[in-house]
Amino acid sequence: MLELKDICFTPADSEAGASKEILKNINLTIDERFVAITGPNGSGKSTLAKIIAGIIQPSSGQILFDGVDITDFSITERANAGISFAFQQPVRFKGLTVKDLLSIAAGKEVNVTEICNYLSEVGLCARDYVNRELNSSLSGGELKRIEIAMILARKTKLSIFDEPEAGIDLWSFQNLIRVFEKMYQEINGSIMIISHQERILDIADRIILLEAGEIKMSGSRDDVMPLLMGAGTCSTLLDKM
Amino acid sequence: MEISAIEKNLLAQVADLHEVPEGAYNIRANGQMAGRNTTANIDIVTKTDKPGIDIRIKKGTKKESVHIPVVLSEAGLKETVYNDFFVGEGADVVIIAGCGIHNCGEQASEHSGIHRFFVEKDAKVKYVEKHYGEGDGNGERLMHPTTEIFLGEGAVLEMDTVQIKGIDSTNRVTRAELKAGASLTIREKIMTHGKQSATTDFVVDMNGDDSHVNLVSRSVARDESKQLFVSKIVGNAKCTGHSECDAIIMDSAVVSARPELTAANIDAELIHEAAIGKIAGEQLVKLMTLGLTTQEAEEQIINGFLK
Numbered sequence: 001m002l003e004l005k006d007i008c009f010t011p012a013d014s015e016a017g018a019s020k021e022i023l024k025n026i027n028l029t030i031d032e033r034f035v036a037i038t039g040p041n042g043s044g045k046s047t048l049a050k051i052i053a054g055i056i057q058p059s060s061g062q063i064l065f066d067g068v069d070i071t072d073f074s075i076t077e078r079a080n081a082g083i084s085f086a087f088q089q090p091v092r093f094k095g096l097t098v099k100d101l102l103s104i105a106a107g108k109e110v111n112v113t114e115i116c117n118y119l120s121e122v123g124l125c126a127r128d129y130v131n132r133e134l135n136s137s138l139s140g141g142e143l144k145r146i147e148i149a150m151i152l153a154r155k156t157k158l159s160i161f162d163e164p165e166a167g168i169d170l171w172s173f174q175n176l177i178r179v180f181e182k183m184y185q186e187i188n189g190s191i192m193i194i195s196h197q198e199r200i201l202d203i204a205d206r207i208i209l210l211e212a213g214e215i216k217m218s219g220s221r222d223d224v225m226p227l228l229m230g231a232g233t234c235s236t237l238l239d240k241m
Numbered sequence: 242m243e244i245s246a247i248e249k250n251l252l253a254q255v256a257d258l259h260e261v262p263e264g265a266y267n268i269r270a271n272g273q274m275a276g277r278n279t280t281a282n283i284d285i286v287t288k289t290d291k292p293g294i295d296i297r298i299k300k301g302t303k304k305e306s307v308h309i310p311v312v313l314s315e316a317g318l319k320e321t322v323y324n325d326f327f328v329g330e331g332a333d334v335v336i337i338a339g340c341g342i343h344n345c346g347e348q349a350s351e352h353s354g355i356h357r358f359f360v361e362k363d364a365k366v367k368y369v370e371k372h373y374g375e376g377d378g379n380g381e382r383l384m385h386p387t388t389e390i391f392l393g394e395g396a397v398l399e400m401d402t403v404q405i406k407g408i409d410s411t412n413r414v415t416r417a418e419l420k421a422g423a424s425l426t427i428r429e430k431i432m433t434h435g436k437q438s439a440t441t442d443f444v445v446d447m448n449g450d451d452s453h454v455n456l457v458s459r460s461v462a463r464d465e466s467k468q469l470f471v472s473k474i475v476g477n478a479k480c481t482g483h484s485e486c487d488a489i490i491m492d493s494a495v496v497s498a499r500p501e502l503t504a505a506n507i508d509a510e511l512i513h514e515a516a517i518g519k520i521a522g523e524q525l526v527k528l529m530t531l532g533l534t535t536q537e538a539e540e541q542i543i544n545g546f547l548k
Contacts, residue, residue, distance in 0.1 A: 075529040095545030
């Protein structure tokens, strides 16, 4: 479904000689339904997700989505081709309400029942939130859940979540796992999650470990988890669990 | 007097009026009265010394509304109209004013509306004002609304003022004086295009204890338009005041905010917030990841901002 060929990324503003390559020759084919990408801070996980969503252009390489070369597609074109992306840090909008954003995400005016379905999935009561603006009156955790609800409303072939657990409290975290489990059962598409959480990695079909911009390990949960947990490959990661 | 299709459209734009309104109303078209209705509690009388009307709302009048739209469809018409509202003690009413100009000619059309509100003790007023201009002529559409508000003890006035389209130049002046326990809320929404210019100028004096004011201005300036936001809040008593100016600039537009707070009493608490900037890049990116084009994303952000 998604194929990355020799993806490299070096920020344009890097000084000559001191250029920092964030991603180095990433080759990856993803056909699994649930893929988790993990790795220490600064390993290039978010950059990789943004490159897939079209927010960052790779310095070189090619991206194929269902066999179509989407390397030159804009963010909008990729969104319409079936890629969704939940931000690590959700964006606030003065004036736009939860209903407005869910409607934009769904591509149509959503009714109260639909809003109720999406919001209750992420543990929010529609009555309290439907007309709330996505402004600074909402907490980081609330915004994060609304961000996830928007992805549920899109129902695309590929849904990418950048650290969905960040900013979500422990109680909500249990429910978050259920959201992904349910999503896994209900949607036909694939889910790609960037995460440090063992419980999220635990439900993945495949785990990819990025380190210093390279794929260090990639394989089934059963193959990768013991190595991640035991070999001290990634102590930073373990610290976070 | 007959109302033309153009005037009907202007009425729909400024007062959401499609038919003759319910309750009291006075419609002014091209400098003349085009319709009036009074009720048992609300009287409307033409001024004898200058153009305009007196609107008298009896003490204790509840849940009634007054519509006083003005439309100008003849090019070159210039008028200054004085409307005074006397709202009796304990009344609770909605007042809808608005001005629409359709100018297909070469000469400027100009309307200056001077509205004064005398709101007596414990009365409550919701005041809605809309300004709109259209027409493909070169004649300018000018509007200069002045609003003077005098709030008695415990009186409450909420004002929503909107100017979204088609006014070439506007100088909006609002003055208010508040007695003890009075509360004033003003929500202003402005969008300017082309070479338009808009100035809004608020002066609010809080003279009584426990009075409160909240001024919220949201504006969008596009193309080469210019906006100036001036607000002066004076706290002469134990009072609370807040003003907020939030503006989005696009293209080569210019927006200035000039807030001034004066606390002349140790218990006056006054706050001002101002933020001017372009649409945040991350907002555009977020909406694009939901499938909108850059242009659609901008429209959504602006529509939401001015909603």
